[in-house]
Amino acid sequence: MADRPWEAGLRLRNLQSQASVELRRGNFPAVRETNTAILKGKLPALTARQARLALANVARMLGHYPEANRLTNELLADPDSRSGGFWQQVQTARVSLLAAEGKTEAAVAVSREVAEAAQKEGRQTNRDDVEARVCGILAVDPAADARAAIRRCEAVLAGQTDKSSQSAAEVRLSLAEAYFRARQLPAAEASHRLAQTSFAAKQSINNLFYGRLLEAAIYEATGRVADAGVSRTAATTVFRQMVAAWPPKDQRSYLARPAAASEALDWAKRLVAVRSKTR
Amino acid sequence: MGSSGRSDSAIPILKQRAAAADTTQAQFNLAQALERANHLEESAAQYQQVLKRDPAQAAE
Numbered sequence: 001m002a003d004r005p006w007e008a009g010l011r012l013r014n015l016q017s018q019a020s021v022e023l024r025r026g027n028f029p030a031v032r033e034t035n036t037a038i039l040k041g042k043l044p045a046l047t048a049r050q051a052r053l054a055l056a057n058v059a060r061m062l063g064h065y066p067e068a069n070r071l072t073n074e075l076l077a078d079p080d081s082r083s084g085g086f087w088q089q090v091q092t093a094r095v096s097l098l099a100a101e102g103k104t105e106a107a108v109a110v111s112r113e114v115a116e117a118a119q120k121e122g123r124q125t126n127r128d129d130v131e132a133r134v135c136g137i138l139a140v141d142p143a144a145d146a147r148a149a150i151r152r153c154e155a156v157l158a159g160q161t162d163k164s165s166q167s168a169a170e171v172r173l174s175l176a177e178a179y180f181r182a183r184q185l186p187a188a189e190a191s192h193r194l195a196q197t198s199f200a201a202k203q204s205i206n207n208l209f210y211g212r213l214l215e216a217a218i219y220e221a222t223g224r225v226a227d228a229g230v231s232r233t234a235a236t237t238v239f240r241q242m243v244a245a246w247p248p249k250d251q252r253s254y255l256a257r258p259a260a261a262s263e264a265l266d267w268a269k270r271l272v273a274v275r276s277k278t279r
Numbered sequence: 280m281g282s283s284g285r286s287d288s289a290i291p292i293l294k295q296r297a298a299a300a301d302t303t304q305a306q307f308n309l310a311q312a313l314e315r316a317n318h319l320e321e322s323a324a325q326y327q328q329v330l331k332r333d334p335a336q337a338a339e
Contacts, residue, residue, distance in 0.1 A: 007303075011330075014307055017314065018326035025319050203319055 012041060019054060026205035026242040029250050031058045049081060053093060060097050061206070063253035068097050088118050088126040095130060099137040100257060104144065107137050124161050131156045132167040132174070139174035139181075146181035153178055169198035173207060176214055180221070188218050209238045287316045303332050 015038045022030040031054065038051040056071035075081045075090045091114040098107035111134045118127035135156045138149040153175040160168045172195035179188035192214055199207040212235035219228035243251045293312050297305040310325030 010303060010307060014310070014326055014329045017307075017311060018323065018330070021314050021319055021323050021326060025323065027323075201317075203317055 028058045028061050029246050056093050062250050063257035092130050095133050104141050128160050128167050132171045135171050136174040139178040146178050149178040169195045205242045
């Protein structure tokens with residue numbers, strides 16, 4: 001059967017779906033490429049803003065902070081961004097970026113405002129997402145008290161509406177990091193295991209990578225040297241799978257992100273970085 | 280890993296349709312079913328295939 005003429009709508013839906021798959025696969029450079037292609041089309045305004053937001057988030061995840069700041073500021077300055085749900089997504093991106101740049105206090109302050117606004121407007125999913133960000137910020141911040149981070153993250157997890165969501169799994173991973181920092185190792189292992197099961201089911205490869213690094217650190221701290229070695233190998237395998245199609249520049253900036261330099265994971269991150277350069 | 284049985288069961292049918300009909304829409308439907316079933320590698324490859332059919336994309 002002959003193909004029908006290409007339809008712009010189908011092309012756009014294809015690009016959006018493709019970006020969503022590449023995001024789950026952790027192929028951030030491909031997400032950037034796909035959203036750049038989306039922006040080249042004649043688009044409804046909301047779609048263009050969503051593509052910009054995706055680009056801002058991906059630039060942050062890759063450690064390209066000037067680009068992430070430029071895109072986020074463009075969205076913040078755009079009056080049309082101010083519709084409830086989308087505005088909260090932009091603010092959540094801003095929170096994540098502030099945290100990634102090490103501006104923890106500002107990130108927590110903005111996130112409080114966003115969570116309160118989301119609560120008032122009945123946007124529970126937005127509230128859960130931003131609360132999960134705060135938990136992640138405090139869990140890895142060396143300046144934040146680990147026990148305070150645990151209390152905050154436990155409260156955040158208890159308040160999450162959907163305990164099987166991606167954001168609940170991210171809170172569990174953050175909790176595991178906070179438990180690890182407080183040397184509550186059995187709790188760290190249990191929380192990590194629940195998070196990892198969820199990330200495996202969702203094939204959230206970026207989180208699987210960090211989960212494996214944390215797992216190696218937990219095993220090493222509990223004297224299970226052989227298990228730690230297995231986890232490090234698994235982390236390296238996941239990392240190589242994730243970055244296989246990435247340009248070297250993106251690999252370097254991803255590993256150099258200050259946000260990735262949590263106390264628990266730093267040593268393992270360096271190990272993986274060294275191995276990836278020598279492959 | 281993490282596949283839904285319901286999504287999985289549709290995949291062989293959609294593969295047959297995509298092969299028989301050979302249309303952009305059929306390939307797109309297959310890509311979406313693969314995504315829902317967590318077959319992300321195959322899904323990404325299908326989305327790429329759909330884009331390759333687009334003359335505008337090919338010209339870029």
